[in-house]
Amino acid sequence: MISLFSTFQKGLQKTATAISRGIASVFTDVKRWDDSTFKRLEDALLEADFGPAAASAIVKDIRDRYQRGLISGSSDILSIAAEDLVAMFGDRQRPLNLSPNGLTTILMVGVNGSGKTTTAGKLAHLFARDGKKVTLAACDTFRAAAAEQLNLWAERTGAQLVSSKQGADPAAVAFDAVQSALARKSDVLIIDTAGRQHNQKGLMDELAKMRRIIAKLQPDGPQETLLTIDASIGQNAVAQAREFAALSGASALVLTKLDGTGKGGAAVQIQTEFKLPVLFVGLGEQPDDLQPFDPVHYADAVFDLKKS
Secondary structure, eight states: OOHHHHHHHHHHHHHHHHHEEEOOOOOHHHHSSHHHHHHHHHHHHHHHHHHHHHHHHHHHHHHHHHHHOOSSSSHHHHHHHHHHHHHHHHHTTTOOOTTTTTTEEEEEETTSOHHHHHHHHHHHHHHHHHHOOOEEEEEOOSSSHHHHHHHHHHHTTTOOEEOOOOTTOHHHHHHHHHHHHHHHOOEEEEEOOOOTTTTHHHHHOOOOOOOOHHHHOOOOSSSEEEEEGGGGGGGHHHHHHHHHHHHHHEEEEEEGGGGGOOTTTHHHHHHHHHHOOOOEOOOOSGGGGGEEEHHHHHHHTTTTTTOO
């Protein structure tokens, strides 16, 4: 069985390679590190989308340790950077918020193309693998392919699917899904919604209506509103999250497609800016490549620190 760290290592290999090469190019044959050396190190981190705040904090720590004679080479830099990265995530990380009353409802939100439907299916796989009874709700009623895709995931995972005809009221489908999941005594209800932009007021109002419907039937729900962000688009992901987090009631993040980019540092920038925990990350195309986020595995994989 492949270890969890190996999944992170494989998924973040492009980022690790880019960072390792960048740092090696900065410190190879440099006898004395000066301001320009540290500026190049910061640029290497920015290139991987760590963001100004995280990159500056890491470089500041490395510079301080170097001046105190605590660093002897680039391998030390990678270890220190990983330590700093874990510390940045530490205060905000938490596990999935589970319902104390049986049914945990997860509302998937995000812009078009962020990977919500695929992530909903992979979450169903993750929960089913752990022996939980899952209901999937196809509340993207604008796109027929979304319901078809969820149906395939339902068949694959043994989940129940609640859907309706194309063009149906998404809030009505959400209502049916909560009732059905409660009656079936499901452990988890995952509600897929249509992609939307933050400036589409009608669609954002529709999302708010769905949240009210869920809360009426399940007063403590949804337990999580997961904002799904495509990490491969780098800086644009931050702009998306900034607007969407404020309007959608997002409680946590799912970062998809971290494997498809050399800019996997986006996880740091997004979490640092929005103070929202990253609960899951997509590290490949296979169902098991969606994993609960682990800051230590993430940091070690990003900075290519091998584990036995």
